[in-house]
Amino acid sequence: MDLKGFDRPGGPGGGARSVKVMIAGGFGTGKTTMVRSVSDIKPLTTEETLTQASADVDHLIGVADKTETTVSLDFGKISLNDSLMLYLFGTPGQERFWFLWNGLFKGALGAVVLVDTRRLASSFRAIEEMERQDVPFVVALNVFPDSRDYPVEEIRDALDISPHIPIVACDARDRASSRDVLVTLIRHLKERSAVALESR
Numbered sequence: 001m002d003l004k005g006f007d008r009p010g011g012p013g014g015g016a017r018s019v020k021v022m023i024a025g026g027f028g029t030g031k032t033t034m035v036r037s038v039s040d041i042k043p044l045t046t047e048e049t050l051t052q053a054s055a056d057v058d059h060l061i062g063v064a065d066k067t068e069t070t071v072s073l074d075f076g077k078i079s080l081n082d083s084l085m086l087y088l089f090g091t092p093g094q095e096r097f098w099f100l101w102n103g104l105f106k107g108a109l110g111a112v113v114l115v116d117t118r119r120l121a122s123s124f125r126a127i128e129e130m131e132r133q134d135v136p137f138v139v140a141l142n143v144f145p146d147s148r149d150y151p152v153e154e155i156r157d158a159l160d161i162s163p164h165i166p167i168v169a170c171d172a173r174d175r176a177s178s179r180d181v182l183v184t185l186i187r188h189l190k191e192r193s194a195v196a197l198e199s200r
Contacts, residue, residue, distance in 0.1 A: 016085040020107050021185065022135065023074070023090040025114035026122025030142040030172035031090040032074050034114065038178035039076025039088065073104060078182065086182060091126075105129075110189050111137040112181055116174065117147050120158050129158060138166040138188050140181045 015021050023031045034042050041163045074090030105111075111130055115123045130137040139161065141147075152167050161167075168184050 014185045016079065016083050018087055019087045019109045019186075021086050021088055021182065022105060022108045022111035022137075023088055023114065024126040024129070024137075025091075026116070026124075026126060028119075029114040030117045034112070034142075034170075034172040034178045034181075035074040035088050036075040037173055038078050038182065040078050041076060042087075043074055043076035045074045045090075051123050057083060062137065073168075078179065080179075080186065084186070104156075105133050105135060108135055110185050111135050111141050112185055113137050113186050114142050114157065115139055115155075115159070116144060117141055117150055117155065118144065120155075123159070127161060136185075136189055136192055138168065138181065138185045140168055140170045140172075142172045143169055179197055 016047075023034055025031050032045055036045070071091065074088070076088045077085060078088065079085050089108070091104055113126045113130060114125060127137075127139075129135075139155075139159065141155065155167060156163070156165075166184050166188050168181055170181045
């Protein structure tokens, strides 16, 4: 894997360069699952049980079997190679916790927006936030057992995202699949950096 520009040792004595990456998306799109599946360490999660008291604010359409929700953040880390470490911050998906996003995005180099194609509208807010905060991102279509297989360009049009933003399918439960999404993000960041340098 060629990651020039991102895989240089952090200093004269070597060591891994660390990068902050956000895992964002709507409620129930698989953010916590992805952090858990790909992290090299036991991840920190802040999931709490959904109760009847939250029924009026936690809309479970399409995710009726969901029993827990992230109330603050998820945290994990993964080494993509000997010189590149990604620190993963998973955002809460529910609208009542969106106020936390501003703080979480500080210092982030890029983001993965997880999308459930059965509920595209649930990811609109995450994409809008990436664009508002000018955070480079890739879209990962988390494939659920009953997901339909839509052409990528249909998804792109429905989400109204630019042609240069990568869209990849993944299984957030699978470590290799989740890792591939992160590699796609790093390659996207590298390409953006190269274009920016050429335009100077």
